[in-house]
Amino acid sequence: MRHQNKNYKRPSFFSQFLVILWFRTKLSIRDKKFFVLGILLPMIAIGSSVLLSEVLVFPPGSDYQRSNNNLQDNNIFVTPYNLNSQQNLLLDTMKLQYSLNYTYLDDDTDLPDYIQNKSLSSLNYGISFIGKNGLNIYYNSSIETIPTFVHSFFISLFKINGINLQLNETITVLSSEVTFDVFYLLMPMILQYGFVFFIPYFAILIVTDRDKGYKNHLILNSLRTSAYWLSNLAFDYIIFLFPTIIGWIILYSFKIDGIYSDNSGKSFLLFITFGLSAIPFGFVLQFIFDKEETANKWLYPFTSIVTSIPSALISVAFPTSTPLAVELLLSILPTFSFCNGLKALTYNNSSTVSYTILIQLLSGLIYLILIYFIDNLKKPKKNEIIFDEDSESIINNQTTVEDNDVLNEKEKIKRLIRDSDGNKSNFPKIVVDGIYKQFIQPKPTLEKPSLIEKCSGGAKVTKKNSIIKKAVDGIWFSVEKNEIFGLLGPNGSGKSTCLNVLTGILKADKGDGYLSGKSIDKDKDVFQSIGSCAQNDILFENLTIYEHLYLFSRLKSITTKTELEDEIDFYINKFSIQSFKNKKSSDLSGGTKRKLSVACCLIGDPQVVLLDEPSTSLDPISRNELHSLIDELKANKSIIMTTHSINEINQCCNRVAIMVDGKIRCIGTPNHLKHKYGSGYTIDIVPKNYLNNSFEIHNFMAQTFPSATRVERLGRFISYDLPNQNQESLATIFRILQSNKQRLEILDFSASSSSLEKVFLKFANLQEEINKQQPNNNSINNDVIN
Ligand SMILES: Nc1ncnc2c1ncn2[C@@H]1O[C@H](COP(=O)(O)OP(=O)(O)OP(=O)(O)O)[C@@H](O)[C@H]1O
Known part of the structure; x- marks a missing residue:
């Protein structure tokens, strides 16, 4: 049983922090790479150091008196x-x-x-x-x-x-009486290599989060940005500490020179502060990459070269002490300073170790500040929007007069914003205030790409070879509490772009949106009580259905353990996915993945729900389950749902807007639209004998309803579209047909108002017309260039 009327609240920072720690742990322990790079490799390095210390360090002879030696090491x-x-x-x-x-x-x-x-x-x-x-x-x-x-x-x-x-x-x-220094040269390098690869490993997790939209998705589902970064840093550091502390204890137990010395306390600090600079360093590096694949290819060699080669060269060039200027410059590289500290340890140089520890802490702090700034810079950007009719842009030259309902909705929103005087507490849960979004797309060309273009992944987009696509071209609407608002439109009409702006994935070039009274553009904590389900399932491959629901519920709401379990069970039962409860999402079918995505969006009782084509890849039974669930849960919620399914609109939505070419062409309840745009009726007549009777029936229809046009439809019946210009009522049409039924040998007939489908098709045709006027635009509609 699901607990009703819960007073959901966004969990505290700390609570979300802990959930992400839990989530990362789950993902990491199922990742083989993590064991190799995060645990095995450091342990191999530690083991090799111990082994080499036995092989390479020759025991000093009887007259070994290092301390009394008045000659310096160098x-x-x-x-x-x-x-x-x-x-x-x-x-x-x-x-x-x-x-x-x-x-x-x-x-x-x-x-x-x-x-x-x-x-x-x-x-x-x-x-x-x-x-x-x-x-x-x-x-x-x-x-x-x-x-x-x-x-x-x-x-x-x-x-x-x-x-x-x-x-x-x-x-x-050859001397067996002196200590041999090769070990002291090698040990820092070996340890450094052992610990260097966890840097790219952790960094790539962040690139993946960005590339696959995980980070955005988590933030959209109530996770604080600060909790995201800090929990990731903390998780990586905790994981780093395991092999580091164990490794240090092993080195200490084997009395490795430098670790087991007067400076052992400092050597411990050197080890554990290394992670404090190396992990943020990796997080800064990862910003260079946008794609997981590229990061996987380059980040390992890049980190290894950038961090290890300088240390190796310096070790050879200055076997015992490095000039201060060189040291300071390179110390910004964590593995360099770590290696330097280790070297100083082996040479018993206490002050250098202290200052290396300090450098590690300081550089860590610098990297943290950099992460904060770069993350802010990386946010989606506004573009200058182009209204210039003479430009190369694709211009919608349909001189359509704006629909009254659309104009009224626009005026309503403008008035709302004007009258609010900054106080948005009484705003509807969702307000879209004049959003525009344009994209630069490459102009279609028949020319073959040059070799350089092929290698670089395409021609450089310049003003000359590009066109402006007005994906969303100024839309206004609001969604009230308890309302399900359907956004309908043909492919490429701008529905997803509109939702992407509302979810902060894209930044509107002009205009703003308000969710629960908070501005998407200006308020930082706008995504507090949102549930979002993107068009493509955003699921974590290594998490099970249960774990997904646990994660999203814990991110969005404070619940007791029983409430949480009840709620997870509720969604699992509603979508009939009990038998897959403990299956990883990578092993689920497309339909089950979709159900899970919708469940993750709805769990935690968010006030604002944004569903982008929620029923894609669901079978008819699952669709019905989804529709009844949405209906059951809609109380106190404001829901936007984009769809191609007229049925879905009919079954679920209180209001609907049809988008064509980035604009809203009509808005209102489904019945209102049917009535307003579905001007006419559809008449289907089934003759007793199709071959013998159809000619007479057609003559009758032409005389009685001169404006009716015959439409080709499959099946043994004759169909007509009858425009409503003569204002005949359905009852009149029925009466006329009924009284001539026998004479015309009609087996059966039906007459109905035009459906919403017809209204939709009418607007879809408009989009097609527009596409025809925009040469080759169809072919590039979905070629995204950024
Ligand atoms: N990142 C992008 N870069 C360039 N063009 C884009 C980008 N995103 C969308 N577009 C273009 O903007 C237009 C609207 O796309 P959008 O995905 O919003 O349409 P849609 O109505 O959601 O379509 P569908 O029903 O197929 O999902 C399309 O012409 C599309 O090619």
Whole structure:
């Protein structure tokens, strides 16, 4: 049983925040990619670090005295033997660029001995100048690739500085007595790579929300924008914390240098603050993309390159300390600062770790502010509307005189706005005040697209090759409480555009709409008690029917647990979808998806309901279920329903407007329209013998009703349209036909007023006429360019 007369209220920010956390968790735990990128990869990185620490760090010898060593980690050892000006220049340059310290040795031969015997804990390399231009390089390494790499580095360094030195020899000094630094170079990079891919993963979720219309749909169904962003950020951060904290504990337990040290507190902070800058960073990056597909293709490599390559290069260029300016510039990249912090940890550089943590927090804050501004910039835009009759725009050159009812409705709305004096509390629930919306469409052309155009996805739309499509061309109407307003019109007449403006998906170029007295254009919390069902089902593939209804009910209304369960059951029973209750929406048929979309829209008892072709893909029984449900729920609601079905209008709507070419051509109750525009009757006559009697019947009809025209219809009966110019009543027509029934050998006959269908067809023909006058317009009607 559904609870009646509930006093629904929009849930608090916190309550909506929690619902979105619940919703994201549901979606993520069903997503394999999430496990790989969000959990597996970080764990692999942590595991590899532990493993490498065992393999790569050689235990210090007995005389290892790092702390007593008066030589700094970034020392370079130079034999002053025969130093010439070029060699001095090289040393000075390296000193300046790479902040290297030098220890001058007395003799060339001292260097290997120095390395071997002095047991320097973190000796990197030494150079000795021999002869005039010769040079030997010494490495304290046991891995071949590293000396080769440093070797190339030196050569490029000489070249950059224009120094012509001859590299004589590369000598690798193997020492089991010193700690080997490769691990400290690799560990930050490995960890960084392990944690970098959750950034694009979370960011792409936001692009998907935008691309598939999820975000808009949730906001339209009462979700606050702030709750959307904050809950997403919080969810991503909580998810990030799991592998991060577990990872840190593992590193700490294995006593990994840097993590297990005097700075372990700071190392923990470094890990957990990384997410605070990386997640908002990803959220900023995602604004570059509008399509999920493109984001999926580019965001992973892009994030990886943008964040990791600088760190890798810097690690090689400045193995122990990076110049401040470079560091500050690149620290805006979260993975760079994270990597930098890790490096500082391994070198026991406490102050750098502290300042990296601070940078992570600050950059996170900067990214949050950027998200706020970019999100506002990304909102749909107003275009300058074009009224210029001589322009390239498609002009509706039908000189139609506006219908009286349409004019009256327009005047009513104008008066309402004028008299409201800013107070809109007594407005009808839905008011449409002169909305215009135009689109720029490419002009149809027979020319084949050039290769460049093919590659770039089409010709650039310029003033010359474009036309203006007036999708909605100034409409006024209102919908009262308890009213179902049908918006009828042929394809492309502007119904969906009108609803898209009312739901904030599009911004009106001119005019405004009011929902429960709040302006769509100006009021931020306009979508407070709205239920919206778009033309295409907006459903989350990995959520079940039950979860969808739970989500939308919790977003729109405050209910107790029992009320919530009752309400979900109510919709599930009404639409006879009990057996699919726990099925994911991706596994549902088209009709069931549609039912779910409508149920999500109606649940939570919204005051304003916008239904865009709700009965599409429903079978006749389901349609009837839908119509009776709408009828049952309409109390206290104002509903707009767009449809192509005349039946639907007849069964559900109190009032109807027919749109043609962006304008409302007639408005009123279905009966009023039938009466006003359905000028005449339809007469169907079934002769006893079609071949023998039809000639005589036709003669009779031509004499009795000269204005009647015969219409071709399928079946063995003769049909006539009879315009109502002579004001004959239906009763008169019946009487005449009845009195001649026997003589004309008529088996049966019927006469009825023209239906709403005829009224609709009349207007649909008008749209066709207009389309014919707009060359090739039909073919581009649905080619959306933005
Ligand atoms: N984003 C867009 N860009 C360009 N043209 C558009 C865009 N959206 C709609 N149009 C054009 O505006 C006109 C009205 O479209 P709209 O979808 O509102 O019509 P409709 O009455 O809802 O049609 P249907 O019954 O087929 O859904 C059409 O000519 C359509 O091609």
